[in-house]
Amino acid sequence: MLENGMDFIISGILHLQKAESENAEENIQGRELKYAFLHSSSGIELVFKSRLNIEH
Numbered sequence: 667m668l669e670n671g672m673d674f675i676i677s678g679i680l681h682l683q684k685a686e687s688e689n690a691e692e693n694i695q696g697r698e699l700k701y702a703f704l705h706s707s708s709g710i711e712l713v714f715k716s717r718l719n720i721e722h
């Protein structure tokens with residue numbers, strides 16, 4: 667679970683980098699930002715769940 671969470675966070679960072687690219691079109695930037703947020707939030711949730719799983 668922790669590994670999947672970290673993979674999602676890394677994917678979110680990569681999507682954010684693509685969105686900030688100077689030659690990305692506006693609609694592509696919006697899509698990349700959407701996936702950056704979704705993947706990052708899913709990754710953070712999985713990291714927290716992994717921690718809770720260890721404690722309980």
